[in-house]
Amino acid sequence: MSDRRVVFVVFDGFQPLDLTGPHEVFDGAGGYACQVVAPRAGPVPSASGLLVHAAHGVADLDPAGADTLVVVGGRGVDRACRDEELVAWVAAAAAGARRVASVCGGAFLLAAAGLLDGRRVTTHWARGEQLAREHPGVRVDCDPVFVRDGPVWTSAGVSAGMDLALALVEDDLGRDVAHAVARRLVLFLRRPGGQSQFSVALWSRQPATDPVRAAVAAIHADPGARHDIAALAARAGLSPRHLQRRFTAELGVPPAAYVERVRVEAARRALTEGDEPVEAIARGCGFATAETLRRAFHRRLGVAPSDYRARFRSTAAPAGAPPVPEKGRSV
Structure with missing residues (x-):
């Protein structure tokens, strides 16, 4: 069986841990081939200034064939939502993917692509009201760490992306593998999706x-x-x-x-x-x-x-x- 293809979508001003955390989870589990796509191939500056190299731009990567599409968040997501080519690529990739996920403000890009209407979703607690206001057809619940609604998975911010990725690994490979990955990454606790964001x-x-x-x-x-x-x-x-x-x-x-x-x-x-x-x-x-x-x-x-x-x-x-x-x- 070939590796499952996981495609991460980044953009200028993305949150680096939204990418690197889930990427490490999938890489540690084995059985996944991870790719990073951006509006343009090459170095992509994160919100903290860290540069990440995107091997592919949306113009040169076929949106078909992704098993799991993961859209990250970050301060630059509002600008990314106005990039019509990027939004169209996300919609096309989602149409052929087995499942779609977002971390933090990545939910805004999924919503802009028309993928969240009628669904229950979560995002970072500080952006929930904005998401509900801008996309009234989306049922926003900012309490859980992550939410699954059919093939669409959404998570809260930053470290919650690792909880989401562990849940996706468990869904694919079983609980034992997910727990083994969590131990290797020295995660104190793999949080359930229903756990509140709000300690x-x-x-x-x-x-x-x-x-x-x-x-x-x-x-x-x-x-x-x-x-x-x-x-x-x-x-x-x-x-x-x-x-x-x-x-x-x-x-x-x-x-x-x-x-x-x-x-x-x-x-x-x-x-x-x-x-x-x-x-x-x-x-x-x-x-x-x-x-x-x-x-x-x-x-x-x-x-x-x-x-x-x-x-x-x-x-x-x-x-x-x-x-x-x-x-x-x-x-």
Whole structure:
């Protein structure tokens, strides 16, 4: 069986990790032949100034025959979407490909090519509103790390492209190979597509006043402690109603929602780093029962705690997992 052909689309101002991360995943898995195409063959400047050589320009590469088309993102994607020749090439390549994928803002180029209408997609959280505004026929969901809708796969930004590529490898070659590649690349955890882009450190605003800071500090210091509005108000030195109003205004979410997100993050860490039973983790992280934890996981991450641990914890190689042969590389 011949190698599967993966074609990466780049442009001036692309995000280099959107290319190099997935490229390393496919290369490490074996069984893939990767190509890079740009509006013109030759050196292509990335958003950070790193130059990448595109062996092919769209004028000299037949769009037919790609197994997987991967469009990367970056600051230059808006300009790339106005390149009619590039957009037409992407549409033609997608028509013959088995599947199409985008990393980060690459979704804009897929949308410009008419490939996302009616589909559920994701992109970098900072660009979701723009994508929905410019392409109202696209169902934008900026919470997941990646989304699969039929043959179209889209991912969040930067490092999420590696999660997407690992999922594509798993779809082709199986879970053991995908896990072996993740271990070689020293990825702490191969994140499920349904996991939120927004860890507490990313999605939350910073509290602006000392009373709300005191409440937030108490939540993070011990997620499993009692954190109902009365207890938090006592910490903050405010009335429950006053804290509710100020907390929501300063952080953008009400206290109960914030507490649940912090507890889910604490439970995620416990599931991937230790061996405690799910019931014990639920109690330790402030959930009354394992069922309460399960409902919170489904609500936030789209997966059950036991499945999350089974699939995504960092462990030694599973029994019977085939080794991935080392390859020589030139830099």
